[in-house]
Amino acid sequence: MSLVRIRFNDEERQLAAGLRVRSLLSRDQVVRVQQGELVVLDGKGRERGLDGALTDGLALRLAPRPRG
Amino acid sequence: MKLRRPLAGLFLLLCLHDPALAAAETLTILHINDFHGALQPTRPAAERPEEGGAARLAALVKAERTPTTLFLAAGDLLQGTNLSNLFAGQPAIEAFNLMGLDASAVGNHEFDNRQPALGERAAAARFPFLAANITGDGPWKPAVILTVGSLRVALFGLTTEETPVATHPRNVKGLVFGDPVATARRLVAELRPQADLIVALTHLGVEEDEKLAAAVPGIDVIVGGHTHTKIEQPETIGGALVLQAYERGVFLGRLDLDVTDGKVTAHRYRLLPVTAAGGEDPAVAALVTGYQQRLCDRMNEPVGTALVDLEGGKEAMRTRETNLGDLVADAMREAAGADVALVNGGTIRAGIPAGPVTRGTIYNALPFDNWLISFAITGKELREALETGVARVEVRDGGFSQVSGMSFTFDPKAPAGSRIVAVSVGGQPLDESHRYVIATHDFLAAGGNGYTVFAGHDPVYNDSGRWLRVVLEDWWRRRGNVAYATDGRIAEVRP
Numbered sequence: 001m002s003l004v005r006i007r008f009n010d011e012e013r014q015l016a017a018g019l020r021v022r023s024l025l026s027r028d029q030v031v032r033v034q035q036g037e038l039v040v041l042d043g044k045g046r047e048r049g050l051d052g053a054l055t056d057g058l059a060l061r062l063a064p065r066p067r068g
Numbered sequence: 069m070k071l072r073r074p075l076a077g078l079f080l081l082l083c084l085h086d087p088a089l090a091a092a093e094t095l096t097i098l099h100i101n102d103f104h105g106a107l108q109p110t111r112p113a114a115e116r117p118e119e120g121g122a123a124r125l126a127a128l129v130k131a132e133r134t135p136t137t138l139f140l141a142a143g144d145l146l147q148g149t150n151l152s153n154l155f156a157g158q159p160a161i162e163a164f165n166l167m168g169l170d171a172s173a174v175g176n177h178e179f180d181n182r183q184p185a186l187g188e189r190a191a192a193a194r195f196p197f198l199a200a201n202i203t204g205d206g207p208w209k210p211a212v213i214l215t216v217g218s219l220r221v222a223l224f225g226l227t228t229e230e231t232p233v234a235t236h237p238r239n240v241k242g243l244v245f246g247d248p249v250a251t252a253r254r255l256v257a258e259l260r261p262q263a264d265l266i267v268a269l270t271h272l273g274v275e276e277d278e279k280l281a282a283a284v285p286g287i288d289v290i291v292g293g294h295t296h297t298k299i300e301q302p303e304t305i306g307g308a309l310v311l312q313a314y315e316r317g318v319f320l321g322r323l324d325l326d327v328t329d330g331k332v333t334a335h336r337y338r339l340l341p342v343t344a345a346g347g348e349d350p351a352v353a354a355l356v357t358g359y360q361q362r363l364c365d366r367m368n369e370p371v372g373t374a375l376v377d378l379e380g381g382k383e384a385m386r387t388r389e390t391n392l393g394d395l396v397a398d399a400m401r402e403a404a405g406a407d408v409a410l411v412n413g414g415t416i417r418a419g420i421p422a423g424p425v426t427r428g429t430i431y432n433a434l435p436f437d438n439w440l441i442s443f444a445i446t447g448k449e450l451r452e453a454l455e456t457g458v459a460r461v462e463v464r465d466g467g468f469s470q471v472s473g474m475s476f477t478f479d480p481k482a483p484a485g486s487r488i489v490a491v492s493v494g495g496q497p498l499d500e501s502h503r504y505v506i507a508t509h510d511f512l513a514a515g516g517n518g519y520t521v522f523a524g525h526d527p528v529y530n531d532s533g534r535w536l537r538v539v540l541e542d543w544w545r546r547r548g549n550v551a552y553a554t555d556g557r558i559a560e561v562r563p
Contacts, residue, residue: 002233002526002527002530003524003526013514013515013523013524014523014524015513015514015515015523015524016441016443016510016513016514016524016525016526016527016530017230017233017234017527017530018176018230018233018234018235018510018527018530018532019510019513019514020510021296022437022511023510023511023513023514023516024514024515024516025516026516026517027414027466031113034112034113034116035112035113035115035116036112036113036116042274042297046274046297046298046299046300047297047298047314048295048296048297048298049102049296049297049298049314049315049316050296050315051102051104051148051296051315051316052102052294052295052296052297052315053228053230053234053273053294053295053296055230055273055275055276055294055295057275058275058295
């Protein structure tokens with residue numbers, strides 16, 4: 001399996017296997033995640049690190065970090 | 069309510085004679101995953117506190133230990149920072165030796181320094197690397213059984229099947245990565261009669277861990293990694309608790325299992341942040357400081373000489389051809405054996421002045437952790453990619469294309485999407501139906517900077533453990549003295 005299918009911000013993507021969350025984000029978005037303004041969440045609302053693997057069938061969204 | 073003395077004595081007697089109560093024990097599992105060589109604390113942003121760091125992690129592990137504790141890692145320990153990479157993972161091994169790590173899964177990035185180096189690191193480790201689904205020679209074991217208090221705890225490892233396509237083939241030559249579920253079924257059947265508890269130490273990703281838990285009864289705990297998932301409280305799936313503690317040792321997971329006669333009767337879980345508040349372990353702090361000093365020497369190592377100034381300023385990299393842009397793209401094309409290469413100008417962050425070039429000079433020019441990837445695209449798609457590269461040239465967008473193996477002319481005054489005037493590849497006019505192998509990096513391959521035309525192509529070269537700066541360093545070392553001049557591969561229509 002050298003390709004994976006994921007959903008990112010409700011958009012279907014087919015990508016090379018082995019890419020990571022960071023690969024989906026612009027440099028600006030990476031900085032905003034690092035600053036704690038944004039967060040990458042999976043379908044169950046769990047936070048994903050920037051270098052997390054993108055595995056087949058994954059659904060992710062970039063969202064404002066919940067307060068508190 | 070206080071028990072009166074005779075009743076209290078009776079209660080104690082009952083406890084001693086009740087087999088279930090007499091066998092009760094609490095096992096503590098401390099765990100991390102995807103440490104990625106993060107030996108030093110990091111500050112994600114100026115206004116945020118430092119996170120992680122091996123010395124602070126070690127202090128926290130020490131503070132949380134009970135007499136019945138296992139400390140486990142779920143793979144990708146070694147690769148990811150200059151401090152660890154430039155010593156092929158040895159500092160991380162030494163740090164985890166000092167922390168008393170009990171076992172680690174084999175992560176896909178454990179292969180980044182090739183198999184002999186992994187063998188050396190494993191030989192230096194005072195803990196086993198576990199991988200039951202990798203067939204072939206290697207320094208890992210499928211499983212171990214550890215005695216903790218009165219409990220026999222079986223641990224087995226599983227590694228992602230994606231490893232062969234996520235790293236360079238040379239790194240996994242001779243190895244076969246088998247089906248984790250089938251492997252787990254076999255291991256659980258073998259281990260269950262010998263153990264009170266079974267822990268799967270996996271580097272599969274949380275979604276695969278969930279499938280594993282549902283498909284293979286008999287696993288008590290899955291300590292996972294690979295997807296860097298922050299699981300605040302473990303999910304119970306098919307009788308197994310599924311754990312993962314984010315990434316880079318920023319959190320330490322702590323699971324306390326109450327076990328009676330080989331059955332988990334209750335559990336408690338916390339994700340503990342690794343911060344300065346918990347102090348530092350002095351031995352690990354001294355280890356990291358020592359390697360930091362040696363890192364300075366490594367960064368100052370000579371790589372060669374630049375015979376001319378290599379232009380890498382922001383304005384130039386994002387608007388026109390530069391000799392450093394040519395050089396980087398040429399090095400990428402050569403390393404990947406591709407027909408053409410394309411790198412966005414925003415990847416190159418500094419020029420290289422004429423004179424001695426050190427490793428640090430190159431790392432400063434290419435600071436991002438991007439890796440080389442190549443795939444085949446049609447000439448039509450290549451033209452579309454070049455259109456993307458010049459679509460926002462007037463705002464100095466970081467997506468501007470620096471290229472190799474091809475040349476193009478663009479009209480910055482034409483509407484975006486119609487600016488490419490002419491393209492040639494290898495000296496021949498672009499053939500829109502021909503398939504060309506293009507080298508680029510992971511960010512663009514995922515469609516970054518607007519290069520959506522790159523997403524979804526099956527890679528023919530993918531070396532995720534070797535950053536572009538290392539590719540350039542190796543290229544430079546092979547040449548020694550480097551003089552580079554622009555050759556007109558990017559031209560602008562001028563009125």
